[in-house]
Amino acid sequence: MTVAFTFDLKATDGKARSGVISTPRGEIRTPAFMPVGTAATVKAMMPDSVAATGADIILGNTYHLMLRPTAERIDRLGGLHRFMNWQGPILTDSGGFQVMSLAELRKLTEEGVTFKSHIDGSRHTLTPERSMEIQRLLGSDIVMCFDECPALPATDAEVARAMRLSMRWAERSKAAFGDRPGHALFGIMQGGVTRELREESAEALKAIGFDGYAVGGLAVGEGQEAMFDVLDYAPDCLPVDKPRYLMGVGKPDDIVGAVARGIDMMDCVLPTRSGRTGQVFTRRGVVNIKNARHADDPRPLDEQCTCPACRNYSRAYLHHVFRAQEIIASMLLTWHNLHYYQELMAGMRAAIAEGRFADWQEAFHAQRAQGDIPPL
């Protein structure tokens, strides 16, 4: 069993990278997509099904778990892995992003953030120190620094203020995290879409020193073009020998573009949330299963897909159970979407390892350009 947290960069192809993160709980093949398990469950999925899609690691949300069932309760029950029956690595966010997007009556100071729970109105405080404590109680394998992520658009001054506060919090996070062999602490680069601020943030993080580095503050409304503009230089500001994690991204083409720019890890609620709203990702683009044209279609979502939804069911069935609001619709469509995302990552890992990532990208975009199969 590996005791240390290590990153082995095995291949590069252009800026794209593939490698393996080793943790005491197992290996994470990169580029990696992390399904989101907000409230100690990847919604509508059994943990063994999540693993069966090819996911090596999942993400848990500090904000949700601290409110319900609470970090102290999860700790008493043996930690998050045991609680939710997921034995692989878990990355937890710091709570900072979701406090700003979900909580009520937020008050931000140098010390941290006080807020009211969106569930029951109870009052809570998050600071770098408390975020580290919560993530330790959860038993997280990859812990994220506590940061402030302003929504875009924001003024340069506002973005700079938030970034510099986040860098001071990063230092406090590192001090509070301490020395925990086998567990990793990742810093989070902020700075919006302003290159000088991104560079300043990267330098500050590197001076502190982390086990991995996240690019934060993107996918918050700036659009893909602006995001890619940042990703054209931001990963290059980070150490080559540490994993780079793009937070909260994204659509399949966002993910491919991010990997092409040197990103190693990503997470997003899109495949799971879309599964519950009938949006299906396939190699030929997005399919809306609610559409009446599927009602009599005996074909699977994707002939080449090996997930249970595609192996065992017609579009007509998936359309029927979605319209009838049956739980199995969420179960099957979520499974398919996660399977698709993991196949995407596996395809990129193989292409990078074999030095054919540019061809792979071209084929990826060409397939999508075809659009969904025509009606019978």
Place this chain on the structure above:
Amino acid sequence: MTVAFTFDLKATDGKARSGVISTPRGEIRTPAFMPVGTAATVKAMMPDSVAATGADIILGNTYHLMLRPTAERIDRLGGLHRFMNWQGPILTDSGGFQVMSLAELRKLTEEGVTFKSHIDGSRHTLTPERSMEIQRLLGSDIVMCFDECPALPATDAEVARAMRLSMRWAERSKAAFGDRPGHALFGIMQGGVTRELREESAEALKAIGFDGYAVGGLAVGEGQEAMFDVLDYAPDCLPVDKPRYLMGVGKPDDIVGAVARGIDMMDCVLPTRSGRTGQVFTRRGVVNIKNARHADDPRPLDEQCTCPACRNYSRAYLHHVFRAQEIIASMLLTWHNLHYYQELMAGMRAAIAEGRFADWQEAFHAQRAQGDIPPL
């Protein structure tokens, strides 16, 4: 592969019976509990998980399926088994009971029932002939006669009228069903809680001749005592060498009492519906997982249960995901409840085969009398 539909009564113990129904789609061990798959899905379960609980056969609802996605569509798509990916036997009800309980603007004549869909208000007609056609289009293995089931309490005259209409409809059902090797048609005894009417109904059905006989018109509000009073004589009016099916029953102690009185098959939405509302069946009785006393309880629902909910999760976790309205709560609790029901049936089958059913019943009631495990 068996081509015929046969029933092999293997053992009796008092009035309790155990045997095997053979169909071209597989064997059904009796006494059998049939999970309900109303809208072409056993709610919150994958079909392979339903089979893993030990279910040999499931039930489909003609009323729901004729409205959405329609029997004709399911037929075009290869039948209900293929549509919903359940390869074992399927029993379908006739639509009669649910028309009376769910549909709007019902109009009953000698010919049949016209009604408005509860889904979209569209107008439909069900007759014995149309019910047989729908069940044939679905590809049902065990087809039920079209009947009228009045809600209790009802006057004797009303119960008698409905029973005699149902017997005329049973004759029309048999004629419309025709000769379909490997498929079975079951007659349905009516007559409320009035012995003379039940006996008259049984004689009428036997004169027509069916592959199996259901006891209908119970579990409609009369209470367990009145139901058992009927079951004390009703099964004895039916042929010994054919399966006897008690429709829509029930709670675990209803099921045990019915088996003790000579019933071979049952169905009920209770284990699945209760799974979604947090009511859990265990050998020590019913547990309400929503109750705050489970919030910190690291123990499984039932130490002896081998279902995934009990093997992999604490009561604290199940409480958390139920309160957080996570889909996995419905998935796990439904799985547990179906597993419990199937274990109950397996326990009874073994006890009957070994001539110790009275002892088994005593132990069943003694365990339930203990109540749930005390809080830690």
